[in-house]
Amino acid sequence: MSAPRGDAVREVTRCRSCRCARLVTILDLGDLPACDDFPPSGSDPAGDGRWPLGLRWCPQCTLVQLSHTSPGPETPLATTSRTAGAHAVHMAAALRDSPETKGGATLREFGSAHGGHWADELERVGFTATEAVADLVVDNHGLIHAEDLDAALAERVEALADDGVLAIEFHHALAQVTGHQVDTIRHGHPVYLSLTAWQHACARHGLVVVDAWPEPVYGGCLVVLARRGDEGTVRAPSVDAVLAQEHAAGLDREEGYRRWGAAVTGVRRTVLDHLAAARAAGRSVLGYGAGSKAVTFLGVTGVDASLLPVVADASPDKQGRRIAGTSIEVVAPQDLLAHDPDEVLLLTWDIAPEVTEQLRAAGLTRADLSVALPEVHLVSVGG
Template sequence: MTVTDSLPASGTFACRACGRPDPPLVLDLGEVPASDQFPRADEPGPDPTWPLTLHMCPSCLLVQLGPGRGAFPEPQLAVDSATALQHARTSVTEVLAAEGIGPGATVIELDSSHGASWLPRFLEAGLLEAPPDGRADLVVDVHHLMHGEDPNPVLAAHAARVAPGGRFVCEFFHVLPVVEQTLIDTIRHGHFVYLSVLAARPLLARHGLTVTRVQLVDVYGGSVRLTAARADEAPVVDPGVEEVLARERAAGLDRLETLEALGARGARAAREFRSHLELLRGEGRRVAGYGAPSKAPVLLALSGVGAGLLPYTVDLSPAKGGRRVPGAGVPIRSVQYLVDDRPEDVIVLTWDIVDEVAAQLARMSAGSGWQPRLWAPLPEPRELSLP
């Protein structure tokens, strides 16, 4: 693995959005392996770890990773889930309708390594792709912004791409469900900012963009699809923006203590996950995992779960076969291996697409007599059934 040197934990650390010195520490998750690096199963360990801390700026309310960074990200190993592909189709339809954009308009998309690009759907709808260094009627950022250590140059480039009368659409993880549902495994190296609309609005305003529309979407555990327009055009702002801002304030996203409380709840969720696996082992039940998402190394590290409690997990991505979850040492196998092995309990680590997983396993096990119990570890360990 190629890594960079981490910055020292002490010393001046400036807010990634507004530059305020030393935004307060609100959450310390300790030493955690890189979430997007899955070593070969036979690669000697131990796997490297890096500090994973969360800070909140009291000036601009941005929740963000602390100083330093872990490993450089590896090439994308995941495959697009059916849930993500359907979300792309739905998002494109809704964006075009809401913004009144039709065939012949130009589009620039910058998406993240999560996959499920929206661009093919825009082109199917008759939009024309513009070069990334040009200008377009619609500029789209699909979970790309959070991967920049400094969001300001990313947004400055986006703002420059928006043609007169154009729109900027950005989808990102929403910190609200992270707080409300204790989605502790969403926090990971490589995702440098955790946005609320409270924090996104002044950040976009700094680059001449006004938030005009906000839509909460149920993807990746909870995200926001935000639309902005050029501020110098005095755009109309949808009333739904204030409704989401009010909900965020009611949840305490404008207060440091709200994020500080997340740590205690996250530690409890990790303990409950481990205790659940220990209970299954004590009952003599055979257990396996489903999925090797980027959130898995965080959850397993915080829970202290290794191959002793979770002998293996499986993943649809052929590129992850023969690898292991970093830190935990849990080997990754094919989904067919799971069906052939027929464990009694399956822990769905890709809990954000648990309905899709349940449907897939139901199809693959049809007529075999295998009826495993499915468990989702978050927001709390809960049992599910095959459809």
Template sequence: MTTLSGRAITACRACGGALSIPFCDLGVQPVANSYVAVEESGKPDPVFPLNVRVCERCKLAQLDHVVDAGAIFSDYAYLSSVSASWLAHAKAYCESMIQRLALDSGSFVVEVASNDGYLLKNFVAAGIPCLGIEPAANVAAIAVAAGVPTEARFFGRETAAALLRERRRSPDLIVANNVLAHVPDVEDFVAGLALLAGDKGVVTIEAPLLVELVKNVQFDTIYHEHYAYWSLLAAERVLGRHGLAIFDVERLTTHGGSLRLFARRTDPSLRPSQTLEAIRKEEAEAGLDQFAFYDGFEPRVRAVLDAFRSYLKESRAAGRRVTAYGAAAKGNTFLNAVGATADDITLVADANPLKQGRLLPGSRIPIVSPDDLLAAKPDDIVILPWNIAPEIMRNLSKGWKGRFVTAIPSLRIHEGPQ
């Protein structure tokens, strides 16, 4: 078992400003993806503060405590390829980028945090040269075995410089989708993107949007692996300091509301797209530059937690057997913020075989296969990953008739056939 270590962050990881604005304090929690082997269950989980504060200068929302990244990522149990809707999202992205940037066999695409190659395999299939950079060695090996060129390393200035030396060119496209939140050293990472992109390379960044997190009370997307929670406002400030300008934005429904940012080296001829202007205006109207926007969030989180605790208490009193689906990080944050245990929720199912047979960190709820969950004939199934809830409910309702429960943005019990 890896020993985790953590340290407090006293200044903004991007600009060095003071983290003086409170946002969401979820107490102390175990690291969300540190699934517990049954034979280790006698040992307590190491816990670390899980508290998001906001930089008064650049307004980047971020954890005020960092857990050592090497320890988090070295045994990374998450494989992207398990969700069908996520695979479809990646495929559609690749097709649109091939068209938009007229990519062909003479082009070069780099993806940062390329996971098991689920996205790049679309470029491989289209005959477009590509390279994945993936920090988790075991996950990178899976990508290589599947025919996706991948190097196991962290991305930053040093890796960018090495790639430029080895390849003697900048990529036409750098994919940094859904990685920004996972980067402990934002300065080094964004500097690496700017260096690698050169004069002409386009960088795309997908990031869940803070304004949506707040609107839909998605506090369960806060966990130790997510060091920062991005707004367009903060992204433009941080990228801008490294000479990268955002010139277009697409709205996405992934992760409950994300943006796909298009950036490249700042150039006076770049004109902001209409969508970019519209989202800038929306964020300004929502008050993202104001203290009150951040300070008003926590009471809404408390209300969601209280409603779910009442539901568990009533279910217990009524003798209902409550289970859950989705042993993902966001479920762990939620269950540990609630204070739920295996007495409240007897089993949690997950399709990922690497997680089955282990226990959730903190709550210590046993993880089983979806078939084993249905065989246990539960009364209720709490769907923890709300972002793919319709897909999960469709699949499970084929073999089971009971109640689905979702807790975010507010408690909902789905009665009857789905």
């Protein structure tokens, strides 16, 4: 294993939220490349850095988190999808119309490593941006990157006006577990939030969850609104509904999350069997979407260039590189068309409708399009 980027990676023995020292290991994926690592094409995968990747569960506040700190981040190379842009417009309207927020309120947004900011759209619908204390504090997938969740939450609470609202969106652990989303476990995402765990975190800072609702982006997210209050603070019925769903799935218990780990074996087997069968039948299968999910997915499943020779991506900064840990080259979408494959495996499965429309419009009409999660299945049949 090569030297880590940035600060040395270390084992995490206390909860990033409540500081409990009784963390329980629920999944160990071994040493994998960092999700943002795209080495130059032609370089030797044997020299790629690898770091521990596993999950631990906190029995005190139910937070799931990485077992180790992450290597320092690289410069983001991704492009913003049309789906993410449309979601920003949708969320601005939803927050404007929420009974918990105030028209003309001041706004402060904490940056998101995903690049999917909402501030511009929120300003268009009447919010006023400020760097001071604000009526609406927004965190769009920012906190999931915090090595110290409790400290990051404290920073956001400090920015919140006395009667203000903290709005956060995060990849919902319920969707991750039930959807077998093994590729969403990655370096750089230290915490995996459920509403149950988030409610515990808010309570330590004097906040009460007053509304929550699911959003389909990124494979299943949850938007949660919280404000200062106590046990008597009125909250929307949707809060109890989400908590009940999480309880039914076991997300307030250790065994519920062990289903996530068990899914890894099943996903690995089905993906390898599917690609091996295609190769045996003489069918060419290529990939699309060299996102952060792809690095974890290919590392976890063990898919290499013999089964998936290239992956196309729209980001020019990724083209001419390869997926870390493999010899799989990243090419431009037009190169994918030139290969004329029998099937394209969409590794960016969370925006499959958008990618399908783009590939068909570009002329990729003969190939079947498939995704691998929660199991391998076709999303569009070639003509």
